[in-house]
Amino acid sequence: MVRPRRAAPTALPGTRSRILSAACDEFGARGFAATTVDRIAGRARVNKAMIYYHFSSKAALYTAIVREMYGQIAEQLQAIATQPLSAEAKIDALIETLVNAVDGSRHFLPIFLREIADGAVHLGPAELALIAGIFSTVRGVIVEGVRQRRFQQVNPALAHFTLIGPLVMFRASAPVRERIRTTQRLDIGEVDSRTLIAHLQMVARRMLAPEEGPAKD
Amino acid sequence: MVRPRRAAPTALPGTRSRILSAACDEFGARGFAATTVDRIAGRARVNKAMIYYHFSSKAALYTAIVREMYGQIAEQLQAIATQPLSAEAKIDALIETLVNAVDGSRHFLPIFLREIADGAVHLGPAELALIAGIFSTVRGVIVEGVRQRRFQQVNPALAHFTLIGPLVMFRASAPVRERIRTTQRLDIGEVDSRTLIAHLQMVARRMLAPEEGPAKD
DNA sequence: GTCTATAAATAGATAGAC
DNA sequence: GTCTATCTATTTATAGAC
Numbered sequence: 091m092v093r094p095r096r097a098a099p100t101a102l103p104g105t106r107s108r109i110l111s112a113a114c115d116e117f118g119a120r121g122f123a124a125t126t127v128d129r130i131a132g133r134a135r136v137n138k139a140m141i142y143y144h145f146s147s148k149a150a151l152y153t154a155i156v157r158e159m160y161g162q163i164a165e166q167l168q169a170i171a172t173q174p175l176s177a178e179a180k181i182d183a184l185i186e187t188l189v190n191a192v193d194g195s196r197h198f199l200p201i202f203l204r205e206i207a208d209g210a211v212h213l214g215p216a217e218l219a220l221i222a223g224i225f226s227t228v229r230g231v232i233v234e235g236v237r238q239r240r241f242q243q244v245n246p247a248l249a250h251f252t253l254i255g256p257l258v259m260f261r262a263s264a265p266v267r268e269r270i271r272t273t274q275r276l277d278i279g280e281v282d283s284r285t286l287i288a289h290l291q292m293v294a295r296r297m298l299a300p301e302e303g304p305a306k307d
Numbered sequence: 308m309v310r311p312r313r314a315a316p317t318a319l320p321g322t323r324s325r326i327l328s329a330a331c332d333e334f335g336a337r338g339f340a341a342t343t344v345d346r347i348a349g350r351a352r353v354n355k356a357m358i359y360y361h362f363s364s365k366a367a368l369y370t371a372i373v374r375e376m377y378g379q380i381a382e383q384l385q386a387i388a389t390q391p392l393s394a395e396a397k398i399d400a401l402i403e404t405l406v407n408a409v410d411g412s413r414h415f416l417p418i419f420l421r422e423i424a425d426g427a428v429h430l431g432p433a434e435l436a437l438i439a440g441i442f443s444t445v446r447g448v449i450v451e452g453v454r455q456r457r458f459q460q461v462n463p464a465l466a467h468f469t470l471i472g473p474l475v476m477f478r479a480s481a482p483v484r485e486r487i488r489t490t491q492r493l494d495i496g497e498v499d500s501r502t503l504i505a506h507l508q509m510v511a512r513r514m515l516a517p518e519e520g521p522a523k524d
Numbered sequence: 525g526t527c528t529a530t531a532a533a534t535a536g537a538t539a540g541a542c
Numbered sequence: 543g544t545c546t547a548t549c550t551a552t553t554t555a556t557a558g559a560c
Contacts, residue, residue, distance in 0.1 A: 281462060
């Protein structure tokens with residue numbers, strides 16, 4: 091699926107990937123508008139003109155990053171949804187994969203949150219399709235479980251965001267919590283990936299459990 | 308608490324509030340960095356120089372908006388937490404108040420989400436204290452319920468974000484869902500305030516219910 | 525592929541008249 | 543309080559040498 095980049099024979103090693111990595115850092119830390127091409131170039135240790143040699147514009151560089159980031163996670167989730175597992179097991183696996191993806195990339199959530207806040211104005215149909223795919227996969231498993239009467243008659247849209255909302259907001263707000271902890275003397279608390287996964291799976295189990303009779307565990 | 312503005316005797320009516328309203332629209336729609344003082348001036352139908360007469364800088368205008376927005380909700384939540392109610396009733400009331408606040412302001416969530424994503428770099432101690440107050444109030448009710456054994460032994464930080472995360476992400480993502488619905492033919496679904504409140508209260512009740520014996524309702 | 529130099533547009537902010 | 547005009551710095555993007 092990933093089209094191999096034809097690197098010119100005389101290319102310096104990794105220039106393009108250094109640009110991508112630096113841009114990811116900058117966009118993740120500051121957002122699209124506040125990020126300057128100058129800073130990306132400086133961080134990547136290349137001249138600014140190099141960025142325009144490899145990418146047609148600041149926006150094209152940004153969408154390239156979004157496509158790579160969200161393409162990976164969309165694929166992983168899709169793989170889970172198509173496995174022959176119970177709806178409960180798929181939910182657990184989706185949660186584990188989402189937490190690992192979020193905890194594996196410092197920039198995944200900041201970029202995601204800003205696109206949500208911006209109404210995805212920086213994204214084209216291709217990137218929007220990836221986000222739609224993520225949404226569709228999670229939602230599909232919930233609908234499947236409800237149809238099979240394994241889950242209670244919950245609104246799929248609300249159940250969907252009850253799965254991802256706590257993860258997204260808790261992990262994304264860590265820097266703000268850290269500022270609050272130091273300047274306001276209020277420690278809200280941190281948890282490791284394993285604890286977070288267990289909590290989200292507990293919430294999902296309780297939320298989705300049918301009205302009568304407890305969930306099977 | 309709100310210091311009354313001394314309007315100069317000859318002031319045109321509402322200039323300052325038109326600026327605040329226009330700035331709220333612009334910051335909410337585009338974020339701090341992408342918003343220009345020119346656009347705010349145009350929307351408020353005042354000259355750009357007027358903005359600098361009323362506010363010392365773009366940043367000061369922004370923080371004034373944040374203080375007003377988050378000050379109001381912080382007060383409302385605090386009022387609930389100090390009432391003589393059971394922890395369960397306080398949770399229900401907090402949820403209802405939060406949903407109504409979110410649904411009552413088009414710009415509340417976009418601004419909040421971007422500050423989360425940015426690590427609150429645009430906020431000073433005063434604005435940070437307001438956000439800390441919101442966090443502290445919600446968290447305090449959870450800790451209270453756990454201490455009274457009315458809630459199960461849940462991690463307060465995780466329970467906290469399980470309450471607000473679904474609300475924030477579901478409502479904030481409505482514009483993106485709308486784009487997905489029209490361009491990707493995927494309808495994830497919308498709900499009214501009442502349905503959203505009921506769902507969040509259901510999730511809270513199930514999440515917090517003690518291990519043995521159902522919640523009292 | 526990589527660089528220097530610069531174009532062209534736009535940003536935040538201010539001076540000063542009224 | 544409100545406006546016109548402008549300053550200064552910064553930004554995206556490109557031309558052209560090597």
